[in-house]
Amino acid sequence: MEEKVSKFRERVSRLKAEIGKVIVGQSEIVEGTLTSILAGGHVLLEGVPGLGKTLLVRTLSEALDLSFNRVQFTPDLMPADILGTNLVVENPDGRREFQFQRGPIFAHIVLADEINRATPKTQSAMLEAMQEKSVTAGGEVRPLVPPFFVLATQNPIDQEGTYPLPEAQLDRFFFKLLVTYPTAAELTAVIDRTTEGRQEKVEKVLEREALLEMQGLVREVPVPSHVKDYAVRLVLATHAGAESAVDVTNQYLRFGSSPRGAQTMILAAKVRALIEGRFNVSFDDVKAVAMAALRHRLILNFEAQAEAITTDHIIAKILEEVPVSKVSAAAAS
Amino acid sequence: MSDLETINSVLSRTARRRRWFRAWNGLFTGLMIAASVWLLATISFKLAPVPFAMFGILGGLALAAVVGGFLWGGRRRESPLETAQWVDQQLGLKEKLSAALEFSRSSAAWGDVLLRDGVKCLEQVQPAKLLTYRLPQAARWSVLLLLLSASLGFVPEYRSERYLNSQREETIIKDTGEQLSRFAKRALNHRPPTMKPTEKAMVAVDELGQQLTSAKLTRADALEKISSVSEELKDQATNLGENPAFKRMRQEARTPSGAPSNTAKALQERIQSLQKEMKNASGDPNALEKMKSRLDQLQRAAAGMNSNEAGMTPEMEKQMAQSLSNLSEMAKSQGLPMSDLDDALSALKNGDLDQLLKSLDSAQVDLEKMMAMAKAMQKMKMELAEMGKDLGEQLEKGQAQAAHDRLLEMAAKMASGKSQEGALEKIMAEVAKAIDPAGDYGDVKELLKEALKSAQSGDSQSSAESMRAAAAELKKLMDQFGDMQSLMASLDALNKAQLCVGNCQGWGQCQSGPPKVGPGGKPGKGVGTWADENAGWFYFPETKDRWDNSDLTRPDMDARGHTDRGEGQLSNGMVPTKVKGSFSPGGPMPSITLRGVSIKGESRVVIEEAITAAQDEAQSALSQQKVPRAYQQAVRNYFDDFAQ
Known part of the structure; x- marks a missing residue:
C-alpha cells in the first residue's frame, strides 16, 4: 500500500512538472484541476480572459494520454452540436439510413470554453453526460468512455449575452476554481516564455489505465469518522434556518450545499492526503478543499448580493465557526 | 508489544494525566465560583441586613464548590480514541493516531500502514510536556476575588435607620419578655398564689414574657399583648382592692414599721438581742453622738501632737488626759465599757503617742458600732410603739x-x-x-x-x-x-414593660410608677442634692428631630458637669473682712477655739505654735474639700496673711 501511495505521488509530481513547463504559477488552480481529475470530477474555471484557463486545460490534455475535444460555447450553439446527431447517410449497399454522428462530448477530456455563453438549453445538454457519463440521442443511450472530464471555463465580466449556469448544472461540477491574476514574477516568466519563440513540448506522462488506477486508489483512502463528521457538519452549517446553521448562513444564504458538497469534500480530501503522502484524511485536507468544493453550491440571498458578500466569505466564516471535532470543542470550552 | 499496544499504552498514560489535569482545573474553577459567591455574599451583607448565619451556609457551599469542581473535572474517563483525537490536534499529527486506532481492525490493507504511521508519531507524544501543571487563570481570579472580599470585611455595614430601629425594638421586646418571664417565675416560686385566678394571672404574665421572647413581634403587637394582660390583671386587682380589709392592711404596709414579718414578739426579741449585744448600755444616740465628736477632737489633737516635732508638752498632756478621763466617765455613765479609753489614758501617761492613737482609733470603731446598734434599737422601739396594744x-x-x-x-x-x-x-x-x-x-x-x-x-x-x-x-x-400585692407587683412590671417597649428603652432604664423622692428631696439616686436626672422628672429625652428655637435658657438641658459657674461670687454679707488686732501675752484672749490646742483663758501657748496649728488645720480642710469652693481663696488668703 505504501508503494501504491508513493507511486501515486510520483505520478502526480510528474504531471505537475509537465504542466509547469507551460503554465506559470497558478499552482492552486493546477492542483485543484488535478484533484478533480483524480477524484473523477468536473471543473469549472472562472477568471477574466487571458489568464491561461484554456491553456491549462489543453496542457493537461497533452500531458495525459487521453482524447481531448474543445467546444467553444456560443449563443447559437445547439445541444446536437455537442452531443452529436443522427444523419441520413448512404451505406455501401446504396441504402440510406440514420447514422449517429458523435459530437465533441465523446472524448476523455472536454473543454467547454466560455460555457456561460451558450443558451440554457445547450448547457443542459451537458447534464446527463456530466452526471451519468452517457449520452442519450435518438432514443439510444451511448456511454462515454471513462475517464470523462468536463473542464469548463467562464468569464465573470462581460456579462452581456451570457446565460448564468443553472444551479443543477453548477452542482455537477466537482470544483469551481477561481483563476486570479499572476504575480509580478509569474507575469515576467509568462512574458519570457511566450515572446522569445521558445516552445516547450509537453510529453504524455500518464496513461489512461494509470489514471483509472489512481482514481481507484483514491476511493480506498480511509477517512476517520470524526473527519467525516466534520465534513458533514460543514455542509449542514450551510443550511439556512437549520439547527446546525451558523449565524452568517442564516443571514446571507438562501440555499446551502447539496450532499454532493460533502461527497466532493471527502473525495478531494482523499486526493490531497495521497498527494501529501499520507494514508488517511485529516481535518486540514477537508478545510483545504472546502472553498473550491462549496463555493458554487451555495446560493446567496438578496442581502448578501446587496452587500457584495461572496460565498467565499461565508465559507471562510463557517470554517472559522464550526469546530473541527467535539474533542476540540470541549477543549476550547 | 504490538504497534497497537504501544499506541494504546501511550494514550492511556496521556488520558490519565489529562483526567488529573481536568480535575486540577476544575478545582480552581470551583474555587473561583466559591470566591465569587463569597464576594457576592459579603457585598450583600454590607448592603442589606442579611443574617450573619448565611456566611456559615455559604462557607459550606464554597467548600462544596471547590471539592465539586475537582470531582466534576476528573469525573469522566476518556476513551483511547478521544485521547488520540485530542493528541492529534494538540501536536498537529493530521489525525494519524486516531485513524490508526480506528482502522487498525476494520481495514486490513490500510490498518497496518496506518498503525506504522501512528507509531512513528508517538515519539512526539510526551504527556508531561503536553500537560504541564501550572496555576490556571481561574486561580488568579480567585485570589483577586478573595482579596476583594477580605478588603470588604473592613468596610462598615450599611444599615438603614428603619432597620436599626426595628432591631432595637426587637431586642427591647425580647429583653422585656425575658425580664417579665423571670419576674413571673420568681414570684410564683417565691410565694405561690393562694387563689386560682391570681395564679392564672401570674402564669399569663409568664406566658406573655415567653411570647415576647420567642415570637417576632412588632412594637404595636407587643404593646397590644402587654396591655391586654395588663387589663386582666387590673380588673382582678380592682376586684380584690374593693375588700375594706385590704385598705387597712395596705395602709399599714405603707408605714415604715409595716413589714408583715415585724410582729411585736419578733421586734421584742430583736431589741433584747441588741440590748444584750450592747451589754445593757443605755445607748442614747445623742449622747453617743456627743462622745464621738469629742473622741474625734481628741484623735485630731493626738495626730497633731504626733506630727509636731516638738512633741508633747506637759500642758498638752495634762489637757488631753483630762479630756480622756472626761470621755471615759461619760462612757461609764452611759453604761458603755470602753476599755480602749483607759488604754489610751495609760499610753498618754507613758508618753507612747503611737499607742495612744491606736487606742483612740479602736475606741472610735467601738463607738461607731455602738452608735449603729443604738440607732437600730431606737428605730425598733419606735416600731414597737406603733404596734397595736390589743x-x-x-x-x-x-x-x-x-x-x-x-x-x-x-x-x-x-x-x-x-x-x-x-x-x-x-x-x-x-x-x-x-x-x-x-x-x-x-x-x-x-x-x-x-x-x-x-x-x-x-x-x-x-x-x-x-x-x-x-x-x-x-x-x-x-x-x-x-x-393582691403580687398582682400589683406584676402590674408594675407590666407597666414597666409597656414603658420599655413604648419608649424603646432597656429594662434598667425604665422606671415604672411615680418618681421616688431621694435623699436630697429630689427623685433618683444622685449624691446629696443632686438628682439622678435619667430616672425622674428631670429626665428629658434627647431631642434629635426637633430644634428648640424658643430662645429660652434651659440650664436643665445642659450636660452634666458642663455648667460653668466661674470663680463664684460671694454675697456682700459673706465677704471676709480683716480686723486688725494685737495679741498681748498675759492679757485676756478673744474666744478662739482651735482643735487640739486649748487657748481658752490666759494665753500660755506660743503664738507661732497656735498659728502653725491653725494653718495645718486650714490646709487639711482645704485639701479635703471641706471648705466650699467660693470660700477657698478667702480662707487661703486669710491664713497666708496670718503667717506674715
Missing part, C-alpha cells in the same frame, strides 16, 4: 399578722382554761372591743361575736374554737392580700 387596735391599724398572733394566743389561753378569772374577763373585754374594728375583715366580726358569746356563757372551748376560726379567716385574708 386586738382591737391591731385590727384597726390593719396589723393583721399581729392580730392573728394575738387571736391564737388568746385562743390558746381560753382553751387551756388555766387562766385566772380576771384574765378571762380581760380577754373577753379585748374581744368585745375588737368586734367593731373587725367589721372590715369579712367573717372575723361574726366569729369574734360568737367567741364572746361562748365565753360569756362559760363555754371556753367553743370560744377558743371561734377565735381560731377568726385567726384562720385573718390568715386567709392575709394570703389574699399577699396575692
